[in-house]
Amino acid sequence: MKENKEELLEMLEKMLEIREFESSVQQYFAEGQIPGFVHLYLGEEAIAVGACSALKEDDYITSTHRGHGHLLAKGGDVKKMMAEIFGKVTGYNRGKGGSMHIADVSLGILGANGIVGAGLPIAAGSGISSQINGTDAVTVCFFGDGASNRGTFHETLNMASVWNLPIVFVCENNMYGISMPQYQSDGRKGQNIKDVADRAVGYGISGITIDGNDVLAVNEAVNEAVKKARSNGGPSLIECKTYRWRGHFEGDPTNYRDDEELEEWKKKDPIKKFSSFLLDEEIITEKEFKQIKDKIKEKVEEATKFAQESAEPSPDDVTNNVYFEEVE
Amino acid sequence: MKNLTYAEALREAMAEEMEKDSSVFIMGEDVGVFGGCFGVTGDLVQRFGEDRVRDTPITETAIVGGAVGAAMTGSRPIAELMFASFMGVAMDEVFNQAAKMCYMTGGQAKVPMVLRTPVGGGIGAAAQHSVCNESWVVGIPGLKVVLPSTPADAKGLLKSAIRDDNPVIFFEHKVLYETKGEVPEEDYTIPLGKADIKREGDDATIIATGMFVRKALEAADQLAKEGIELEVIDPRSLVPLDKETILASVDKTGRAIIATEETKRGSFASEVAAVISEEGLYSLEAPILRVCSEDTPVPFSTVLEQAYLPSTEDIITAVKSSL
Incomplete structure (x- = not known):
């Protein structure tokens, strides 16, 4: 667990950055400035930040369609991310990927992914690379409860276990795969178990379920799993219970869930939980908290301005990057 | 060697x-x-x-x-x-x-x-x-x-x-x-995107891949006895495709037969045919022909499998029909 003030504040800042970033994306998407689809991470900030705070720069993550939070938490540049979401040439992917495909390979961010569950086998691959190339890099593989029903989940956890791959599987159980509840005792459900972590036993790895809205709990669990993976102890599955405040995508009517349920979860706001702890323990003052919030707001506003003012890609760029070219 | x-x-x-x-x-x-x-x-x-x-x-x-x-x-x-x-x-x-x-x-x-x-x-x-x-x-x-x-x-x-x-x-x-x-004994590579002319000839071009290169060469041997000289081109890499070698050969012979083991509809052979018709149509003296497998799943019985797969004879028939 993080104990010194500087580290705790870094986590708070990252969570606020994600909150501010996603709120801006929500706004500009609604205004029609952002094309395509966006899937927001609002309400789940503790997981990305808790997990990525346990990593080194040369560790890897694989992400999902709901990836903005993971990427920011792993150190993704706010400006390049926002510009990519706006489809601009200054974006991470030169406007070729958009929200669902942002990557920063140099930071070990192996990409958001538009196919649910596709990040899992890719994580197996980065785990294999650590073994082949003799590095101590660990991969954190983010995926959701919906992905845990896909074959990719089964095949990857099995392979990771058999080969003792250095991977931490972080399942963000936000209770719904679009409209399908992960579990309920009565009625429709994606799986007939309450906890995704129960599946770990079938692969011979450890599995735990934790409060995904508690950044310190996430950080502690992932830290331990990373340590284990780094010292050749193999993979782990950590299920983080959480809730997405927005629909699956912006524009989702959310007719499959009650407003009361959302309100209940908003009371468990991960940022409020963490900031209250920091204030109660007198680790930060109200004044410091406000200063941080103002600083983050300004940073995201700058990024948005950068994105809005950046150039569109040139139509001539459409045929570039189909095949890899070494850049001098 | x-x-x-x-x-x-x-x-x-x-x-x-x-x-x-x-x-x-x-x-x-x-x-x-x-x-x-x-x-x-x-x-x-x-x-x-x-x-x-x-x-x-x-x-x-x-x-x-x-x-x-x-x-x-x-x-x-x-x-x-x-x-x-x-x-x-x-x-x-x-x-x-x-x-x-x-x-x-x-x-x-x-x-x-x-x-x-x-x-x-x-x-x-x-x-x-x-x-x-x-x-x-x-x-x-x-x-x-x-x-x-x-x-x-x-x-x-x-x-x-x-x-x-x-x-x-x-x-x-x-x-x-x-x-x-x-x-070869020595260290060598073959670049992707470079076709190989497996046999030179002036009368018709066969573009063949994989197993069908062998069948095309057999067909060429048999046709040579009748005085018909086939040029057999193996693209080797399908992507990137060495269009230049294919088009130059078609320009020389005026005839193009594409022989692959795939089922015909929507095949790589169809892509080659499209390339030749877009970029080499005026070289042609006969329609482009594709010799491919039947558009069915691959059957089990030896008799049926042989009926499904084109034979050397089928390639010879196609060549003759284009001459």
């Missing part, structure tokens, strides 16, 4: 690249102590160890997806699918992940992986183990596609594929595995 089988030539290519580059590794079902379903990996596990010749569970999706992730993070995986027919199990990893990663990331992600897999009928393996599925991948931007017909080509092309910084689908024809041929 030395005399090697197609399978031995492939094994030599992998061994040489693994000696040279410690980031090259193999993974697939039964590639280790079993030596590969068709014996291609052979003794490589004894030579390079289980870490670099990885026996996987039955897990096609994780084999291909794992190769993508490994390739993105500094390794050069050679993944093997036991039969090309099993590619359907891992198709998202082929078409949404491997192929698109570089483009989607704006050129950041390098995916230097090879996916080796055997195609083809002729051994009674029936519908789910015999497909020639070149058409599944030839149309996917971001992939390179190779199908060698001789041991020498197999070795030189596989070495290039392993060194390539892009995903390469490396098809092998299972009937060719035990065929022998001369292979």
Whole structure:
């Protein structure tokens, strides 16, 4: 667990950055400035930040369609991310990927992914690379409860276990795969178990379920799993219970869930939980908290301005990057 | 020169690249102590160890997806699918992940992986183990596609594929595995995108791939006795395609017959026909013809399988009809 003030504040800042970033994306998407689809991470900030705070720069993550939070938490540049979401040439992917495909390979961010569950086998691959190339890099593989029903989940956890791959599987159980509840005792459900972590036993790895809205709990669990993976102890599955405040995508009517349920979860706001702890323990003052919030707001506003003012890609760029070219 | 089988030539290519580059590794079902379903990996596990010749569970999706992730993070995986027919199990990893990663990331992600897999009928393996599925991948931007017909080509092309910084689908024809041929002693590679003229002739051009290069050469031998000289071109790599060599030959002969083992509709052969009609129509003195398999699943009985597969005789008939 993080104990010194500087580290705790870094986590708070990252969570606020994600909150501010996603709120801006929500706004500009609604205004029609952002094309395509966006899937927001609002309400789940503790997981990305808790997990990525346990990593080194040369560790890897694989992400999902709901990836903005993971990427920011792993150190993704706010400006390049926002510009990519706006489809601009200054974006991470030169406007070729958009929200669902942002990557920063140099930071070990192996990409958001538009196919649910596709990040899992890719994580197996980065785990294999650590073994082949003799590095101590660990991969954190983010995926959701919906992905845990896909074959990719089964095949990857099995392979990771058999080969003792250095991977931490972080399942963000936000209770719904679009409209399908992960579990309920009565009625429709994606799986007939309450906890995704129960599946770990079938692969011979450890599995735990934790409060995904508690950044310190996430950080502690992932830290331990990373340590284990780094010292050749193999993979782990950590299920983080959480809730997405927005629909699956912006524009989702959310007719499959009650407003009361959302309100209940908003009371468990991960940022409020963490900031209250920091204030109660007198680790930060109200004044410091406000200063941080103002600083983050300004940073995201700058990024948005950068994105809005950046150039569109040139139509001539459409045929570039189909095949890899070494850049001098 | 030395005399090697197609399978031995492939094994030599992998061994040489693994000696040279410690980031090259193999993974697939039964590639280790079993030596590969068709014996291609052979003794490589004894030579390079289980870490670099990885026996996987039955897990096609994780084999291909794992190769993508490994390739993105500094390794050069050679993944093997036991039969090309099993590619359907891992198709998202082929078409949404491997192929698109570089483009989607704006050129950041390098995916230097090879996916080796055997195609083809002729051994009674029936519908789910015999497909020639070149058409599944030839149309996917971001992939390179190779199908060698001789041991020498197999070795030189596989070495290039392993060194390539892009995903390469490396098809092998299972009937060719035990065929022998001369292979250079020295270290060599054959570039992807360079066709080979397997026989020169002035009367008609046959563009043939894989097993059908042999059938086209047999047809050429027989037709030569009647004074008809065929030019046999093996593209060797289907993507990138050496259009120049094909078009130059068609310009010389005025006749184009495309012979591949795929089912005809929507095939790689159709793509070659389209290229010739777009860029070489005025060279033609007769319609382009495709000699391909029947548009059916591959049948089991030997009689039916032979009825499904085009024969050397079918190629001869096509040539004569175009003269």
